[in-house]
Amino acid sequence: MDAKLQKIINLYKKDLQKFIENNALNADYYADIEERINEKISLLENPTRDDIKNILSEIGSPEEIFREELESRVIEKVAIKKKWYQKFLASDRVIFLGVFKELSEKTSISAGIYRLAYLFLFFIGIVTKASILIPVLIFSYILGFLILRTGIFRFLFSLGISFFLLVFLGLCSIVFGLYLADFSFGNMFVFMNMPILLPVGLVIGIFSLVVLLVFFVHYAFTGKTLGLKFFMTGFTTFVIAGICGAAFVFNMMNRYMPYTETTITVSSDIDAEKNNLDEPITFRNWDFVNTFQSNKDSRSEKLSPQFSWYQQINFFPLNPLNSSYASSFYYIGQFEPSDDDKIHIEVTKRTFGNAEIQEFSQKFFTDFSVKIENNRVQFVAITNPEGKYPLMFGNFSANKVRVPLNVRFQVWGMPGITDLINFDNYEKASELDEYMRYSIASQCTNLYFGDDKKLHCEAQEVEEIRRMIHTEESSENMQINH
Numbered sequence: 001m002d003a004k005l006q007k008i009i010n011l012y013k014k015d016l017q018k019f020i021e022n023n024a025l026n027a028d029y030y031a032d033i034e035e036r037i038n039e040k041i042s043l044l045e046n047p048t049r050d051d052i053k054n055i056l057s058e059i060g061s062p063e064e065i066f067r068e069e070l071e072s073r074v075i076e077k078v079a080i081k082k083k084w085y086q087k088f089l090a091s092d093r094v095i096f097l098g099v100f101k102e103l104s105e106k107t108s109i110s111a112g113i114y115r116l117a118y119l120f121l122f123f124i125g126i127v128t129k130a131s132i133l134i135p136v137l138i139f140s141y142i143l144g145f146l147i148l149r150t151g152i153f154r155f156l157f158s159l160g161i162s163f164f165l166l167v168f169l170g171l172c173s174i175v176f177g178l179y180l181a182d183f184s185f186g187n188m189f190v191f192m193n194m195p196i197l198l199p200v201g202l203v204i205g206i207f208s209l210v211v212l213l214v215f216f217v218h219y220a221f222t223g224k225t226l227g228l229k230f231f232m233t234g235f236t237t238f239v240i241a242g243i244c245g246a247a248f249v250f251n252m253m254n255r256y257m258p259y260t261e262t263t264i265t266v267s268s269d270i271d272a273e274k275n276n277l278d279e280p281i282t283f284r285n286w287d288f289v290n291t292f293q294s295n296k297d298s299r300s301e302k303l304s305p306q307f308s309w310y311q312q313i314n315f316f317p318l319n320p321l322n323s324s325y326a327s328s329f330y331y332i333g334q335f336e337p338s339d340d341d342k343i344h345i346e347v348t349k350r351t352f353g354n355a356e357i358q359e360f361s362q363k364f365f366t367d368f369s370v371k372i373e374n375n376r377v378q379f380v381a382i383t384n385p386e387g388k389y390p391l392m393f394g395n396f397s398a399n400k401v402r403v404p405l406n407v408r409f410q411v412w413g414m415p416g417i418t419d420l421i422n423f424d425n426y427e428k429a430s431e432l433d434e435y436m437r438y439s440i441a442s443q444c445t446n447l448y449f450g451d452d453k454k455l456h457c458e459a460q461e462v463e464e465i466r467r468m469i470h471t472e473e474s475s476e477n478m479q480i481n482h
Contacts, residue, residue, distance in 0.1 A: 005052050009037065012056050019062035023070065033059065099144045158220035162213055169209040176202040184388075192390040193356070195251050201244030208237035256393065259352045263399075266379065267344040268370035270407065275375050280408035280446050281343070282376050283401065335411070335420065337449035338402040345370055345379060345401050351394040360389050403449060408458070410445040418442050422454040426462045440465045 017030055040055045041047055059065070100118070104111035118137065125133035179191050179199060191198070211234030219225050270281065338344055347368070351361045367382040379396065403409055411417045418441035423429040432440070443465050444457035 158216045162216045165213045197248040205241030262349045264347045266370045267342040274373045280410045334400045337453045338404045348397045425456045
């Protein structure tokens with residue numbers, strides 16, 4: 001078609017489109033009229049200028065085409081004068097509850113219904129003086145405004161997910177970095193003999209987290225997604241990584257859930273040169289420790305517990321270079337008299353792990369002994385600093401301690417010891433009631449097994465503690481009376 005003829009058609013279409021927009025008419029009208037023009041022109045082989053004008057005249061000007069519809073609008077406006085509340089209900093301004101227009105578009109329910117219901121509830125709140133209802137309505141409207149008009153919840157939601165993804169990504173990256181570096185505590189290598197599921201799951205997981213992080217960050221700041229395929233790529237790989245993680249956890253459970261218990265009995269004389277025999281031998285729950293000592297190092301070092309839960313984690317058999325590692329017994333199970341002049345300790349060694357871990361544990365611990373110095377008793381586990389070992393867990397429990405007759409000792413951190421003390425060696429034992437016996441037993445620091453093989457508290461200390469308790473009771477009674 002000639003360019004001049006096409007220019008006439010384009011000018012008509014431009015005027016038509018502008019007329020439709022200015023009068024808020026349905027945009028589909030333009031497509032219908034354009035299709036009619038094209039059909040009529042297609043019937044002519046070589047259309048001329050007059051042909052084009054005839055076609056456009058036949059269709060009519062925009063004013064002619066939409067005259068009836070525009071006139072009906074005018075008639076409706078004249079016939080139905082809107083009241084103030086009708087204008088109020090039709091408004092899309094926020095101050096006139098305009099947020100309900102967006103809600104109407106999303107739910108296909110008239111905005112007027114929402115507005116009337118809102119006003120009705122507001123009125124009910126005023127009439128009934130329901131103090132909670134009006135703030136709830138105001139808060140709900142503000143919340144709807146934020147959700148429907150500002151997109152702030154989309155932003156915060158996406159940013160919140162992005163934050164957790166970033167934290168998770170950081171943790172996975174750190175673990176993967178430690179895996180690549182073959183991280184170890186001394187000669188204990190944390191990732192030694194780990195299944196291939198760990199690195200595979202970490203790589204897939206890191207990839208999925210990066211994809212999902214990019215997706216949600218982009219959505220948070222632009223309000224647009226990167227497409228369903230992009231999201232499904234991250235989500236699918238995340239699920240695969242989760243499956244690998246679950247399989248790894250089950251593998252670790254099968255590896256470390258079994259345990260083996262071994263009873264170890266060690267004994268030692270009380271060396272007069274290393275101990276003050278005029279003072280009692282001390283057994284402390286928080287100081288009676290498992291001292292791990294290298295078999296190439298005659299020195300041993302006690303590490304005091306610094307946390308309340310430390311005593312319950314009996315040991316992690318680590319062997320850092322040039323140092324020793326120790327942790328306390330959870331409790332000492334039982335005290336008995338010894339048949340000789342030695343202190344005997346019966347210890348249960350519990351090691352968690354399958355047969356492979358048990359084999360490594362046997363190589364790691366080479367010997368056990370009792371160390372008694374400065375009136376302090378210690379259980380010593382000799383460890384092998386040579387070779388590489390996987391991560392191992394276990395604990396030592398002192399089941400039974402046997403002490404020679406007439407050797408004074410004190411016990412800290414074993415509440416049950418109070419029930420074992422016998423007061424037959426105290427001449428005023430008949431005057432002690434149950435409360436007094438318990439109070440004295442819990443404060444006694446000089447215990448011994450007598451010739452009768454019963455556990456006693458020294459009679460002199462029993463008398464001192466009894467007097468102290470009576471003095472405190474008398475002082476309290478005087479304060480009450482005054």
